[in-house]
Amino acid sequence: MTDWSGLALQHISDALFITDRAHNIVWLNPLAEEIFGINAGEGRGRPVTEITGIEQLTPLLEELHEQGTPSEPAFEKVETVIRFSGRRYFFKVAVAPVSREGVSIGALVQLTDITRFYEMEKFKGDYISIISHEFRTPLTSVVLGVEMLRQGLLGELNERGEEVFDAIGDDCHRLTKLVDNLLELSRIESGTIYIQAEPVDAAELVREAIRPLKIQAEKKGISLLTEVPEALPLVAADFNKTVWVLTNLVGNALRYTEAGGTITVRIRVGTWRLYFSVQDSGCGIPPEYRDQIFEKFIQVRGPARRKGGAGLGLAIAKEIVTAHGGEIWVESEVGVGSTFTFSFPLFRREEIMG
Ligand SMILES: Nc1ncnc2c1ncn2[C@@H]1O[C@H](COP(=O)(O)OP(=O)(O)OP(=O)(O)O)[C@@H](O)[C@H]1O
Ligand SMILES: [Mg+2]
Structure with missing residues (x-):
């Protein structure tokens, strides 16, 4: 047999x-x-x-x-x-x-x-990194040129011309963000992300992050509120990268919330950690997506998907938060809204542990 x-x-x-x-x-x-x-x-x-x-x-x-x-x-x-x-x-x-x-x-x-897959993955990473670098320089000159034309520095535009250049300007902005995100991600994946943690005032992080988004919120008819306790302890954070995370969370909230909605950015202090959260009254995220959206290129299927973006923001945010020794998660109810929260170690803990 x-x-x-x-x-x-x-x-x-x-x-x-x-x-x-x-x-x-x-x-x-x-x-x-x-x-x-x-x-x-x-x-x-x-x-x-x-x-x-x-x-x-x-x-x-x-x-x-x-x-x-x-x-x-x-x-x-x-x-x-x-x-x-x-x-x-x-x-x-x-x-x-x-x-x-x-x-x-x-x-x-x-x-x-899995050697072959691993090497292919690495090749893909290098390739993305090279391509995004190559894109960046010409893109900068396109953006500048469009801006000059739009401002009439090279001659007056008629109304239609202004509309066209506004649209090109928006697309350029999106493309620049995509290229920057791809570069950031390839840095993270190649292990060269560099967190420069220093004692930081958390309230300052929030102010800095929402400043550029206030006008956008106003234009969209969304109230952007903050609830930040006074006299906060310092957190151990890389200032620019943390601002980036917050800006992205608020940016998402703005994208997935309709006019008349509310976005609240909060800080809460725990014993060892400080919690930042961004709550919106937007479309919400179905349960099966709540872990997945922190992976790259994952977007929730449905009408919201056509809102631009590449599905990179949360993947990068997660890497940054994790590199700080923190955690990030979402609580959400479809049709009611979402709350993204991330935690950071308090600076004082670092001092005690010496
Ligand atoms: N506040 C939110 N409300 C509802 N859905 C959200 C919210 N934030 C994120 N999502 C869902 O998670 C997906 C992934 O978010 P992520 O920030 O990673 O990518 P993106 O915003 O689509 O693109 P990018 O950030 O690269 O511009 C989004 O496409 C959306 O489907
Ligand atoms: Mg995003």
Whole structure:
């Protein structure tokens, strides 16, 4: 009779190990032998971290054994250079418990080779970064030219001409923002985001962030309010980047709130943290999108989607907040409004921890 499961294990495109409770190898498949340059006989009884060079396996396996038998496998992405071949691999690592007659006897370690995807992702990142740089310079001169024409510095425009140049000006503005966001994101993704945290007055952050948006709110017939307690403690923040986050949250609120609505920017002080929130009375966000919108290029489907923007603002905001040691989330009800909140560590905590 054909041993189908044996055949499957021979041909599977993942490297597989079964380890005992002490994380030593008891079994490995042919692909694991090939990638790590050992045969099954040599591998048996040796620590799986030693053979694979993947240190991160220890905490994953320990957690797995501590929890007993979790229903979900644990995943992690790791980079490793294989000693035997000198090749650099990126693996998605999954560990799952192995039990016999209800007793946990070890774990199945599964290494999926994602090197190609990883490199493609990186190439895409570099490509975006180069393209946005190349876009920026010509865009600046287009913006300047349009501005000069619009102001009549190169001759009077008729009414139609003014309209056309207004529209071009708006599009240029959108394009500039997109290019800037793409650049910011590629900096974040390449790990070169640089947070210069200093003691900052939170009220000043809010003032600075909403100043440029007041006119926009007025034009749209939306009240833009602030509720900021007096005598606030200082926060540890990068001033410009935090202003950027707040401006984007208020910008979103303006975009997704109809005339007559209200936007309130609040600060609340907790024991260790300070909370900034932006509440709007806009269209709201359906529950299934509430985590997703913090990923890049994710926008809620529906009529609101056609409001311009590329779906980058919240992804960047999340990176900035996380880099500060804070968190960001949204509470929302469709048709009622949304409240975006992010927390920052208080400066005083940093001092105590010294
Ligand atoms: N205050 C809000 N009310 C309702 N929906 C919102 C709100 N803020 C964000 N969203 C939803 O989340 C999506 C992602 O927001 P994000 O700021 O990342 O991108 P964007 O505003 O569409 O584009 P960009 O910020 O790149 O200009 C938006 O497209 C919108 O669908
Ligand atoms: Mg946005």
